[in-house]
Amino acid sequence: MTEFTPVASAIGGAMIGLSAVMLMLFMGRIAGISGIASRLLPPVAEDYGWRLAFVVGLIAAPIVYQQVSEQPIEQTVSGDLVLMGLAGLLVGFGSVFGGGCTSGHGVCGLSRLSVRSLIATVVFMVVAFVTVFLVRHGLGG
C-alpha cells in the first residue's frame, strides 16, 4: 500500500510543469527526460552543457529536499536485480526508440495537443497497466 496524496502530488506535478515551461521560455525546448539524457551518450550532442546541468539538477533534488525539509523520502524499490536490469533496458530502449517518455510525450506532448504524443501516452499507459496486472494478478500472483 502507498498513501493517496492528491495535494502533494498535484503540487509536485505543477513543479514539473513549471520546469517544462522554463525550458520552453528560455530555450524553446521540450522537457523530455529521455531526450535530454540520451543525447549525453555517444555520439554526444553539441549542446551537452545544459543537458548535463539538467541531469545534475535532477539528481541533486533529493539531497536538496532532505536538507531543506529534514523529512525522509519514502521509497520502495524492487530488490530483484534481474527484473530491474531488464526493466531499465526496456525503459531506456523504448523511450528513446519511441521518441519520448512520460515527460516528453506525456506532460509536454499532451500540453502541445500533439496527437502523436497522445497515442504514445495511451499505448505506454495501457501496456504498463496490463504488465502490472499480469505480474501481480495473472502469473500466479
Added chain:
Amino acid sequence: MARIILGLVAGLVFGLGLVISGMSNPAKVLNFLDLFGTWDPSLAFVMGGAVLVTVIGYRLVWARGTPLIDARFELPAKTDLDPRLLSGAAVFGVGWGLGGFCPGPALTAIPLGASGTMIFVPAMLIGMWLARQAPAGLLTPRSAQS
C-alpha cells in the same frame, strides 16, 4: 553560461517536483498501475498538475514569438503514427510496469541508493544508447522511406 544555470535550475525544480509528488517512489507508480489491487490514484494528480501548468504556460510563452535565450522554438515536427513510435511506447510501457521507474524518477532516485536503482539506471542508459544506434529505417515501411 545562462543555459547551464537554466538547465540546472530546471532540472532541480523537475526533480523536486518528482520527490514531492511521490513519483521517485516506484511503489507509488506501480500502485497507480495496479487498478485491480492496491490502487493509488496519485499519479493522475501529478499528470493533471503538470499538464495544467504546461498547457497554460506554453501558450503564454509561445505568444512571445521567440524564447529568451535561443533564437526560436524547437518543437517536434513529426505528425505520423509510425511503427517506431508505437513499438517504442509499448516496450517502454512493459519496462515501466515491471520496474515502476521511468527515466526522470530513476535518475532522481540515484542518491537514495537502492540496489534496484543502481542496476536500473545503467541498464536504462545502455537501452537508450542501443536505441540511438538503431538504423533510422528500422521498422519503417520501405515505401515510406525517402
